[in-house]
Amino acid sequence: MNPDLDELPRMPLIRPKISVKQSMIVGSLLSFSMLCFGRFPTEASKADAERAVLFEEIPSKITGIAWVHENAMSPERHLPETTGSGCAFLDYNNDGWLDIFLVNSGVSDFFVPKSPLKNALYRNNRDGTFTDVTDSAGLSGGRFGMGVAVGDYDKDGWQDLYVTNYGENYLYHNRGDGTFEELAKKAGVNLSVWSTSAVWFDYDNDGRLDLFVCSYVYYERALSRLCHDERQRARYCIPRLFKPTPSRLYWNKGDGTFADVSAESGIGGVLGKAFGVVATDVNNDKMPDLFVANDMVANFLFVNQGKGKFEEVGLWSGVGYSEAGSPRSGMGADATDFDGDGWQDLFVANVDHQRFSLYRNLKDLTFREEPGEIARDTLLLSGWGLRFFDCDNDGDSDLFLANGHPDDMVDEVNLQVKYKEPLLLFENRDGIFKNISAHSGSIFAKDFPARGLATGDVDNDGDLDVLINVNGQPPLLLRNSGGNRHHWMGLKLVATTSNPAAVGALITWRMGEKKRSRLKTSGGSYLSWHDPREILGLGPATKIDELEIRWPSGQVDRVFDPPVDTYVELVEGKGTVSRQLPKAETQR
């Protein structure tokens, strides 16, 4: 049944000339020096180094990404300067290659840039370089940007963008010709608060993408005057001082507009300081739930009750507070089934001295926080962007963490905490996360004020690369080198009845006796959006015997012996896969 398949041409990004062997030597030296400085308290071993995937920074002079984030840092120290912005991998022109969107700050009640600032859309030139097409696309923005969520809300086959701001949000409708039209007000989603992360998902399973928008705190310029240190220098006020706000849920009416259903759904009935969100299904009832990371107040777990209602169960589920009963400063959040038991586990990154939290799903709507290397190695860190993804295509979820303390003057307070912090990579080994940062590239030896993080296979080579928006600095594009050592299959799900992003689809792939599954979640990380395609890692296997998709609509499609080491498209209800070909250069 499978069509005749050709090898998908893959064009690796140009990278510094260093062989894998040389990289390992460099990696080993770095790991030694890092261990000496206590950066990564991990058990180094030759085996670790040999199996490691390397993440290599692709310099801007090669990629052509000249854009730099401006965090608007002022002597007055306004809180939005600390939070940074997000980024996205998306295919805005449907050419089969991931493009890059970066969010920037901009005009606000406390900041007028000396020269206009803008968000950036970089088109993938399919040769490791990118072209800035922001202006022609009409995506420059101009407001004080926070996050981005990508989804085809009008089901026209083109990816649209929702950009959140400190201020009024944007909804950019993709016209399909390389340009966008801003329709937030017309669509009824021009929320004007301090929005942060947003997520597209289909909470009522009507086949259309609805929108959840995290709202942070009530903030305005005058409030910054609250906080001065003993030397009368302005300091960032901690967020406790600012009032919590309700997040918003918008129901997609199907006519290009949305209805604010926050109140009747129960979402708006609780006040939080929301930063991160992931849509997942924590109780396997086929209805998407929402896990929301809150800053300094308890996290929310909104469980979908059906009929448009959600119940917030963070306290009793054990994910609202720390084990010691205290709220933490949650920032980035994600979900995955890290232990392969068929239940979604949760993760939230916190601020320094709180450790990051990995919550194991106990299958009764309660969770237990797991000890281990993640908790151990994040004691002094503050985490923002993060993502569970299979970095080495062995079939399970690894974890990438982007860190940095919010306060640029934290070094003065003698907390053993720094403003710029290292990135971390944890490999999932049978449900136990091991810190492999020391063996995963020299980038892990550097420190950054990292914020938003997105994953995507930007070079179509079958492993996931990483994009990070760095507060007040150029972004980082990290190429995954070696992740495709294992066989893989790239999967683009094309819904016909289900929601266009196939959020809630359960993907199961079997290799002999070994079965893996993955729920298609939505959102996750911080202010950012990921490659919508799924890369299924085969581990030591060479082929997939059976691929099964359980769509949110209830449709089940099965494909036997699908092609591997390439991207395929699977259309809901067809039960076949077809190779997804990139369009020819001239068709761009």
Place this chain on the structure above:
Amino acid sequence: MPGKKVRLTYKVMTLLLAICAILLCPLSTPAQTRSSVDQSEKHFARGVELQQKNDLAGARQAYVEALRLRPGRIDALSNLGSVYAQTGQFDAAIRSYQQVLKSNSKLHVVRLHLAIVYVQLQQWPEAERELSAVLTAQPDNLQARHLLGISQLKQNKLNDGIAELETVYRAQPKNLAAAYTLVSSYVKGGQLGKAQSFVEGTLRHLDTAEAHLITGSYEMAKRRYQRALEEFRRAETLNPSLSGLYSELGHAYAMTGNRVLATQMFEKQLQESPGDANATAFLAWYYREDGRVDEATNLLRTAQRQQIDDPGVLFQMAQLSQARGESAAAIALLEKVVLQRPDYTPAHVVLSQLYFKQKRLAEARRERAIIDRLNAAEQDRQPIADDLRYTGLGSPIPK
């Protein structure tokens, strides 16, 4: 903390008791022979002599012999009580003193010594009862009033304790021990304005270990942790054996993010005084977080043996019980914590979760309502110095 430990000057006390013995006018019964009376006197005198020479075993034997020959003589009973107290046989000491007071309830010196034994045993309600009785008869007894203040502070009767200590300090403005205790209690009671006048007016000009310790405690209360650390370090330089110093140093290190040194300091404190509540709570928390569950268990068992009723320690015990799946035990401990600290949100959080798991839904909801109320109050709280520290550093000590 100064004043926490009541050190008895037993030699002085023994001499006093010898004088008391004369005043106590031992009475002989008609049945007793002149010879046995003489012999009893002889043994009593010998007992006093041996006690003065710190031969406590000999003294005890002599007093017992004196009492055998003249049962019920209260001078020997009283001195025997003091020997028992000196040798750590507190129950026997209490029995002796109580026997004396049964014979003559107006012997206030003996009652004071009984109270001191209760203080040593940290039986604060009993100590308070006896000290109040002493002060009813002897309102100018400043030693009794000082101890009464401490006993009340230990029972969280902060205002009462502070009132007693203020009286002592007014009568003895040069009594630094009373000043230290008073400032400590101001700090503990959150009366930082009063503490400030002491600290700025007096303590900052003194380069004594105690002054730096109290000033450090004041800075801790003001959440100026770095300054506190500097004060504690100076106190350590001046007198490293100052009672409670390492607990405070550990706390300051903890709140400035130096977990390694904090752990060292707390461990040092517990070597010196295994019952230190702050050190126990912090270390148990650290150990549990680091997965050193056995060490946390041992630490908390020690605290349990010492019958420490501190809410921070009880909360750690509850967490450990919860981790072991002993929900009923955890709930019982948490109920004690919220009784002592009704505004301690973390205890309500864990309690609510445990009630929920036990299907005690009404109680779970009640706790949730309390949490919501406390969280709202926390949101409305006025900014404090700590709010300038953008950090997630926490403390296991209930506020």
